[in-house]
Amino acid sequence: MTAQNPPQPDEPAGPAAAEDEAVLALAHALLDAARAGDGATLLGAVDRGAPVDLRDASGNSPLMLAAYHGHAELVAALAGRGADVDLLNDRGQSPLAGAAFKGYTEVAEALLEAGADPERGTPSARETAAYFDRAEITALMEAPRA
Template sequence: SAQDIPQATLDFAHRMFDAARENDAELLLQAVDAGLPPNLTNDKGNTLLMLAAYNGHAPLVSGLLARGADGGRANDQGQSPLAGAVFKGHADVVRVLVAGGVDPRAGTPTAIQTARLFKRDDLLALMGATEEDMKEPVPAVPGPPPH
């Protein structure tokens, strides 16, 4: 259980999640290269990649993908890193994730549904949205963003 994890280990994990949020790519990618799991998640199921994507750090997202981070891994609310990047309007991150093979139709809501909800036609085009995608119902506004 989390209570059995040494405080120093928890502090290190918090530093890594902060590095993902704050774009400290040098620190975070060195840690991953040294053995930190690229799919490390926080207590809400957000991966390092989710936090980097949501905060608009395209080069860091690219670096994490290159080191084995799962670009399609949803958090505990079913939100994908791609949907998070769409929600925040980070077109550069959307490009990196799509180029990395991330499915824009995965997650709840999907990245395509998120783009439709927030009227981001530019991002729909980047994700290759089809006529069929445009017929899908658009869900209600998603829950609070990752943090």
């Protein structure tokens, strides 16, 4: 392969391309683990050096996906490993707003305990909780934090 003869789509991939594919496969597996609440897989990888704030094509982090799918223990564990609890996805949504939208009180509590800001995002978690009449989550956001 030379500059005059670029690789064709049907040519076998070189070592770098194979490595890129392996990294992408791992990233997808970790994001799937977040959705499924598979802490053993996800946290094990993070503990071995995988980026805790990895993001998918829509800007969703593992913490966002765990929050949106109702996995409070995994959310707390990710936050404990340094995940950004206020990291917005590409639509400007925060993990706390996702928890408020879905009505996951335990997830909202875990996020708030980890320092999540109810005013982050568009709409904010506070606005989302009010819109969907999530009284328990609104009360959590109003409660003083230590």
